[in-house]
Amino acid sequence: MMWSLLFMSLISLMLIPENRTWLDSLIYCRDHNMDLAYIHDNETQVWAELELQNSTSPFVWLGLHYTCTLGFWFWVGGHPLQYKNWDPNEKGANECDMSVAINKDNQYWYSKPDNETFNFMCII
Template identity: 45%
Template sequence: MKKDKKAMYLIKEKKNWTQAQSYCRSYYTDLASGLDQVDGEEMKALFAGCVMSVWVGLFRDSWRWSDGSDFSFRYWDMQLFNDEQNKKTCAMTLLNRSGKWSSDECDKEKPFFCYDDKLILIKENKTWEEALDYCREYHRGLVSITNPYQQRWAEVRAKNASSPFVWLGLRYSCTLDLWFWVNDKLVCYEKWGREGKAEECGRAVGMQSGGQHEWVSQRENEKYNFFCFK
């Protein structure tokens, strides 16, 4: 399965971990989270000869990523990660030193990495199929939402929509009798309205542009704004 490419940003302004998380969630999507980001080539390209410790989105609650990504691999610098270090609760990556991870007290101020899913709102009314074709032609596809932080970021954008719903890339398959994301992401996060999940042929999901921004099953020939990944 091809992974969605996310833009990475090194923010050199020093903040504590909580402030860094809030900044990333306000201006981007979240702190860098997950191995494909923290060990990815794009992050390494941002090093640019820097030698510093930089916050990433891993914090100690049985070590979880800020954006809800799965955490199953550890790349700790064991020379630094001793018993005393193990008691500290926020993770950082060591730029141009070892590239490995260490931890520190969350109130220390450091630069940090943000990532951006590049989710954009297209304020044109199209059927679901038309929206799908448009996103594939001009961007990378209709948006999938797989965790609450992506949902939150989509909600911020949805408030500017000119239609009551905004199409997502989630569609119902009569043949398979299931909902599926068109980019093959697993349906592991959902935010259905109380009576919004009508499992019928010719249905796709629109997110409410106002209110609780819940997901509601809509007939595919309805015309709404839609979200694309850049």
């Protein structure tokens, strides 16, 4: 009994295999009582990688967005940006109208223009 408890997780991610802009993805998740996914540690990253296997787009939107007004990246759910998995050559472009999408093939994060359309991941 104790052994099985070690592998239980409270992380519940859901891939939505529809191509939408970042804002439309956020609205979809919230209209369905969820939020765009946030990744706060390696365990959540691994769960996201499992969900990515069913993606029909090369990238999948996450809930990380850049605010020009304040000049930093933030998770839409209000969670602090502590864990990062940027592509080593990326590091997150600090530009307006950019959000983060995770690459289906290498699982690294990339900053992408908000108006591009990809599948997206919600957190329940």
